[in-house]
Amino acid sequence: MNLHAVLSLALALAAQAVQAEAVSGYRFLDESTRAMQDDDFENPGLVAVDRGSELFHELRDSEEYSCSSCHGQDRVKLDVRQIARYPVYDPNLGGLVTLQKRINYCWETSLDRFPLTPGHADLIALETYVRNRARGEKVDVRTDGEMAALLAKGEALYHARFGQLDLACQHCHVQHQGQMLRGQKLSQGQANGFPEYRLGQGRITSFQQRLTECFVSFRAEPFEAGSEEYDLLKLYVTARGNGLPIETPAVRF
Numbered sequence: 048m049n050l051h052a053v054l055s056l057a058l059a060l061a062a063q064a065v066q067a068e069a070v071s072g073y074r075f076l077d078e079s080t081r082a083m084q085d086d087d088f089e090n091p092g093l094v095a096v097d098r099g100s101e102l103f104h105e106l107r108d109s110e111e112y113s114c115s116s117c118h119g120q121d122r123v124k125l126d127v128r129q130i131a132r133y134p135v136y137d138p139n140l141g142g143l144v145t146l147q148k149r150i151n152y153c154w155e156t157s158l159d160r161f162p163l164t165p166g167h168a169d170l171i172a173l174e175t176y177v178r179n180r181a182r183g184e185k186v187d188v189r190t191d192g193e194m195a196a197l198l199a200k201g202e203a204l205y206h207a208r209f210g211q212l213d214l215a216c217q218h219c220h221v222q223h224q225g226q227m228l229r230g231q232k233l234s235q236g237q238a239n240g241f242p243e244y245r246l247g248q249g250r251i252t253s254f255q256q257r258l259t260e261c262f263v264s265f266r267a268e269p270f271e272a273g274s275e276e277y278d279l280l281k282l283y284v285t286a287r288g289n290g291l292p293i294e295t296p297a298v299r300f
């Protein structure tokens with residue numbers, strides 16, 4: 048190998064290493080938005096945390112349990128390391144289980160209530176409350192065993208082109224990260240802050256809702272709410288951010 052070849056190989060490897068390093072959307076924010084996220088009195092996402100707390104402790108008429116009966120007052124019995132592992136693989140619950148699905152499962156089977164739809168405000172509030180318990184914990188999704196094949200499917204979706212503009216997730220969030228698009232700086236599209244508060248929308252937003260917005264923004268047909276594709280993308284995107292701190296509720300534009 049001549050010097051030129053060695054140099055270009057080294058450059059290619061360095062580029063890969065840069066690409067591989069996960070960077071939170073937080074690092075792409077301006078200073079005032081970061082400060083808002085960091086301050087519990089200013090962070091508007093804390094409203095959803097409070098609402099989640101109400102639901103978590105609420106004992107409804109004639110019901111025997113609330114979430115807190117099993118998971119402790121102020122969610123103390125929920126293990127933060129376990130929360131950071133979601134989505135998980137659980138054959139008893141049908142395979143790939145997102146945190147939202149796990150909560151809905153408890154809602155339905157432990158509390159004997161009708162399951163909530165994926166976009167239901169109460170479900171997102173509970174998810175925000177539960178994940179907020181693990182704020183600061185590092186994302187730690189398993190990538191081996193049963194997960195490997197599911198991750199490969201999620202990765203394929205991440206690279207698939209959709210819609211009139213024929214774009215894939217990776218075009219914006221890998222190739223063009225750091226560049227401006229319609230006044231917004233493109234981040235890596237990481238999942239560590241979800242559910243997150245969106246200043247532009249004025250509401251707490253789930254991962255699925257954010258993806259639906261991405262699809263609409265490049266004029267593609269979004270997947271159906273609650274579909275397997277969304278879960279596979281959630282798995283791939285979350286695992287891509289392994290090691291990033293959980294920021295729920297993050298503040299984003």
Ligand code: HEC
Nearest residue numbers: 112113114116117118126129149150153154157158173177
């Ligand atoms: C009757 C008891 C009971 C009630 C009530 C209950 N859960 Fe659960 N929950 C469980 C059990 C059992 C598990 C499985 C724990 C395990 O696998 O280690 C679980 C697991 C979870 C997990 C995953 C934690 C982990 O370690 O993987 C979350 C999050 C959760 N529940 C949230 C809720 C929420 C929110 C509510 C109220 C809507 C609720 N649960 C109501 C018993 C309950």
Ligand code: HEC
Nearest residue numbers: 072214215216219228231232233234236237238261265299
């Ligand atoms: C046309 C460009 C474009 C495409 C393609 C696109 N997005 Fe986005 N996405 C954006 C913009 C703009 C934002 C808001 C700024 C940012 O955080 O990057 C965003 C934000 C996000 C976020 C939130 C990041 C955070 O820190 O809050 C996630 C997650 C995300 N996108 C995932 C995806 C996934 C998965 C796909 C493929 C289904 C996708 N995006 C396709 C433009 C795009």
